[in-house]
Amino acid sequence: MTSVAVVGGGIIGLAIAWRLQERGADVVVLDDGEPGAWYVAAGMLAPGGEASHEEPELIRLLAAGNERWPAFAAELGVDVGYDDTGTLSLAMTADDLAAAARDWTRQKLPLLRPSELREREPALSPRVRAGVYSPAERQVDPRRVVAALRDRLADRIVSKRIVDLSEVAAPTVIVAAGCGTAALTGLPIRPVKGQVLRLRGEPGLLRHVLEAAVDGRHVYVVPRADGEIVVGATQEERTDRTVTAGGVHELLRAAIELVPDLAECALVETVAGHRPGTPDNAPLLGRHDERVIVAAGHFRNGVLLAPITADLIAGLVLDEVADPLLHHFTPGRF
Amino acid sequence: MTSVAVVGGGIIGLAIAWRLQERGADVVVLDDGEPGAWYVAAGMLAPGGEASHEEPELIRLLAAGNERWPAFAAELGVDVGYDDTGTLSLAMTADDLAAAARDWTRQKLPLLRPSELREREPALSPRVRAGVYSPAERQVDPRRVVAALRDRLADRIVSKRIVDLSEVAAPTVIVAAGCGTAALTGLPIRPVKGQVLRLRGEPGLLRHVLEAAVDGRHVYVVPRADGEIVVGATQEERTDRTVTAGGVHELLRAAIELVPDLAECALVETVAGHRPGTPDNAPLLGRHDERVIVAAGHFRNGVLLAPITADLIAGLVLDEVADPLLHHFTPGRF
Numbered sequence: 001m002t003s004v005a006v007v008g009g010g011i012i013g014l015a016i017a018w019r020l021q022e023r024g025a026d027v028v029v030l031d032d033g034e035p036g037a038w039y040v041a042a043g044m045l046a047p048g049g050e051a052s053h054e055e056p057e058l059i060r061l062l063a064a065g066n067e068r069w070p071a072f073a074a075e076l077g078v079d080v081g082y083d084d085t086g087t088l089s090l091a092m093t094a095d096d097l098a099a100a101a102r103d104w105t106r107q108k109l110p111l112l113r114p115s116e117l118r119e120r121e122p123a124l125s126p127r128v129r130a131g132v133y134s135p136a137e138r139q140v141d142p143r144r145v146v147a148a149l150r151d152r153l154a155d156r157i158v159s160k161r162i163v164d165l166s167e168v169a170a171p172t173v174i175v176a177a178g179c180g181t182a183a184l185t186g187l188p189i190r191p192v193k194g195q196v197l198r199l200r201g202e203p204g205l206l207r208h209v210l211e212a213a214v215d216g217r218h219v220y221v222v223p224r225a226d227g228e229i230v231v232g233a234t235q236e237e238r239t240d241r242t243v244t245a246g247g248v249h250e251l252l253r254a255a256i257e258l259v260p261d262l263a264e265c266a267l268v269e270t271v272a273g274h275r276p277g278t279p280d281n282a283p284l285l286g287r288h289d290e291r292v293i294v295a296a297g298h299f300r301n302g303v304l305l306a307p308i309t310a311d312l313i314a315g316l317v318l319d320e321v322a323d324p325l326l327h328h329f330t331p332g333r334f
Numbered sequence: 335m336t337s338v339a340v341v342g343g344g345i346i347g348l349a350i351a352w353r354l355q356e357r358g359a360d361v362v363v364l365d366d367g368e369p370g371a372w373y374v375a376a377g378m379l380a381p382g383g384e385a386s387h388e389e390p391e392l393i394r395l396l397a398a399g400n401e402r403w404p405a406f407a408a409e410l411g412v413d414v415g416y417d418d419t420g421t422l423s424l425a426m427t428a429d430d431l432a433a434a435a436r437d438w439t440r441q442k443l444p445l446l447r448p449s450e451l452r453e454r455e456p457a458l459s460p461r462v463r464a465g466v467y468s469p470a471e472r473q474v475d476p477r478r479v480v481a482a483l484r485d486r487l488a489d490r491i492v493s494k495r496i497v498d499l500s501e502v503a504a505p506t507v508i509v510a511a512g513c514g515t516a517a518l519t520g521l522p523i524r525p526v527k528g529q530v531l532r533l534r535g536e537p538g539l540l541r542h543v544l545e546a547a548v549d550g551r552h553v554y555v556v557p558r559a560d561g562e563i564v565v566g567a568t569q570e571e572r573t574d575r576t577v578t579a580g581g582v583h584e585l586l587r588a589a590i591e592l593v594p595d596l597a598e599c600a601l602v603e604t605v606a607g608h609r610p611g612t613p614d615n616a617p618l619l620g621r622h623d624e625r626v627i628v629a630a631g632h633f634r635n636g637v638l639l640a641p642i643t644a645d646l647i648a649g650l651v652l653d654e655v656a657d658p659l660l661h662h663f664t665p666g667r668f
Contacts, residue, residue: 199579245533245586246597252583263580270601 002026004317005170007162007184010036011142011302012295013176014149015072015310017156023318029153030168032161036178037302038142040196040273042222042230044209045069045304046087046137048107057328058282062301064325065308066136072307073140076148081141081224087209088112088121090131092257096213097129104132123205123259128212139209139222142303165292172317174293178276181296185288188334189297191239191274195247196232197255201265203227212258219254221262229265231255235275243270275299284331285312286322293317294331336360338651339504341496341518344370345476345636346629347510348483349406349644351490357652363487364502366495370512371636372476374530374607376556376564378543379403379638380421380471382441391662392616396635398659399642400470406641407474410482415475415558421543422446422455424465426591430547431463438466457539457593462546473543473556476637499626506651508627512610515630519622522668523631525608527574528567529581531589535599537561546592553588555596563599565589569609577604609633618665619646620656627651628665 002025006017009031020027047062054062073082089104091097104111109132117131118124150157165173165184175181182189206223222230234247248270256263278284278297283305288294295313298305312323336359340351343365354361381396388396407416423438425431438445443466451465452458484491499507499518509515516523540557556564568581582604590597612618612631617639622628629647632639646657 197579242600243602244597245531245590245599245601248601249583249586249590249597252579253587256579256583263578263583265579266576267579267582267604268577270604 002172002318003170004172004174005030005168006174006176007165007168008036008175008177008180009157010176010178011038011146011149011306012178012298012309013174014146014153015306016174016176016295016313018149018152019310019314020317021153021156023314025318027156028170029157030160030162031157033159035273037273037275038146040194040271041142041303042196042220042232043081043140043142043303044087044137044211044220044222045139046211047304048134048137055280055282061308061325061329062304065301065305068307068311069138069140076145076152078148080144080148082138083140083225084138085208086133086135087137087211088117088131088133090117090124090210090212090258091129092127092212092214093129095216100213109134121206121208121210123261125258125260127257137209140303141224145303145306171291172293173291174295174313174317175288176295178296179274181276181294185292185294185331187284187288187294187297187331188279189276189284192277192299193236193238193240193272193274194233195243195251195270195272196230197248197251197267198269199229199231199262199265200227200268201229201262205229205261206259210258212254214254214257217250217254219251219258221255221259229262239274241272243272276302279334283309283329285309285329286316286326286331288331336506336652337504338506338508339364339502340508340510341499341502342370342509342511342514343491344510344512345372345480345483345640346512346632346643347508348480348487349640350508350510350629350647352483352486353644353648354651355487355490357648359652361490362504363491364494364496365491367493369607371607371609372480374528374605375476375637376530376554376566377415377474377476377637378421378471378545378554378556379473380545381638382468382471389614389616395642395659395663396638399635399639402641402645403472403474410479410486412482414478414482416472417474417559418472419542420467420469421471421545422451422465422467424451424458424544424546424592425463426461426546426548428463429550434547443468455540455542455544457595459592459594461591471543474637475558479637479640505625506627507625508629508647508651509622510629512630513608515610515618515628519626519628519665521618521622521628521631521665522613523610523618525573526611526633527570527572527606527608529577529585529604529606530564530566531582531585531601532603533563533565533596533599534561534602535563535596539563539595540593544592546588548588548591551584551588553585553592555589555593563596573608575606577606610636613668617643617663619643619663620650620660620665622665
């Protein structure tokens with residue numbers, strides 16, 4: 001039986017370990033207990049919005065990742081907040097609209113007038129100029145996904161902080177340590193700080209994921225069925241985890257301008273974390289050396305890409321073939 | 335030895351109990367463990383700003399309260415954050431200035447130009463129009479004061495929630511239960527919700543207490559020596575303790591417009607509490623019936639009035655004479 005150690009118990013490491021376990025491998029996850037980017041992430045599954053400025057290979061990977069989510073969520077067998085209501089992308093000012101319209105045209109999404117938008121989402125501000133509806137951009141609750149994966153893996157998760165891969169005895173090692181991958185492998189992954197808020201209101205205030213440009217500032221608002229509403233995110237080239245007055249202020253300002261009734265919601269959590277960025281902001285997926293495989297650097301797309309990353313890496317380990325989708329994302333490409 | 339039970343272990347109840355103990359009474363404090371208004375309060379000792387719209391008797395009481403603070407803080411014998419740097423009252427827009435100027439003229443405080451203000455407080459926004467310096471408006475840290483009083487009273491504090499005064503056996507009962515006083519006595523005290531933020535930055539960013547009108551919104555910014563900066567407060571006729579997105583947003587907006595560098599500070603705490611308001615927003619101080627004395631309803635002035643309330647109530651209990659300062663504040667006046 002193939003014996004594999006996964007370094008990193010975030011959403012990527014756990015998804016890989018679960019897929020390996022299902023395919024019969026003897027797997028162990030070594031986790032340092034620090035919550036990763038999944039803990040902060042809103043869980044938008046947004047291949048289109050993310051993809052529009054990206055290279056075609058990444059667009060293909062993101063789209064393939066999105067396609068795997070319904071089956072992955074179903075297989076987990078518990079409610080992980082997978083919701084396919086879809087996303088409204090919105091523009092507040094004329095300038096916001098001019099900037100967004102290019103993307104929307106490229107995606108061939110029909111422009112919706114304010115009245116059509118408010119028919120879908122009555123709580124939207126009357127100031128919203130225009131928007132589009134993306135049915136394929138869905139959401140999931142990353143904290144529930146991680147809880148479900150931990151349940152499935154149970155006694156295969158070991159609480160251990162690895163500082164050097166020589167500490168890991170297994171014949172095959174998968175490094176899925178997010179930002180921590182840099183120190184373990186020397187690969188160019190940098191932390192990109194994001195601050196995120198969690199609000200709580202009456203369930204039903206909003207139905208769609210909203211992502212918007214509000215006076216030039218990008219904001220997203222992700223409503224869960226239970227009344228939680230995630231508002232994010234700053235994007236800062238900083239290594240600290242400080243929640244700042246300015247970060248919270250900017251997020252609240254944009255969110256409340258977009259949906260005025262959010263002002264009445266409880267502010268229940270403020271948190272900062274780090275997206276694992278790479279020089280081209282595409283992930284590092286594949287063989288690092290004879291023993292070590294890397295699956296890290298997913299930047300803003302870790303949740304979206306968790307299921308397909310699990311499939312691709314499990315295939316690489318167990319079938320010893322690299323899927324063509326992986327070719328563009330070799331860890332050694334820089 | 336006079337035996338007294340104080341119902342309520344907030345800043346008023348503890349101050350009274352300490353004074354009674356010092357004067358030789360056998361005192362016990364019955365406290366339900368719920369943090370009172372002191373826990374939320376910034377600790378501005380502001381007799382002038384508060385007083386300008388008040389009746390002359392309350393203005394006198396507030397001024398007398400302020401005079402007692404230096405000695406009270408010194409007697410506590412530990413650092414309670416008493417700081418006499420003073421307060422800058424500020425106006426941001428022409429409308430803010432017009433509204434504030436009436437109060438400032440009444441208080442005979444000389445108007446300071448923006449350059450003079452920024453000489454005192456270099457971090458102020460260049461948008462600040464004008465202000466005044468009030469050397470008599472100081473600050474203290476209410477959480478440190480309560481900790482010091484608890485230390486002094488130690489085993490005289492009993493953890494017990496009183497729902498009816500018949501549960502209290504002592505021959506003399508002092509009700510200092512803040513908003514809870516209404517249910518115990520039937521007196522007209524209502525909760526006035528306030529949301530308050532605590533930021534943390536480099537010590538020395540600000541020196542003075544700032545209180546300001548920013549585009550019609552009142553905000554205060556209270557910098558402690560250790561880098562904590564308290565920003566407050568909303569004023570809402572609501573009974574819930576929810577910290578709302580709208581409340582936090584308004585406080586951050588006003589504070590950051592006043593002092594742009596606050597945006598870089600960590601947002602470390604958001605909290606809501608209730609000021610005990612009365613029909614005339616002056617406290618209820620004095621005899622309720624033969625056995626029961628009330629000291630409650632201090633509204634926004636509980637911290638400022640704690641030392642003088644302690645002296646006046648201790649005098650009423652032990653000397654059996656009501657100081658003339660008390661005459662206007664009888665609990666039965668409504």
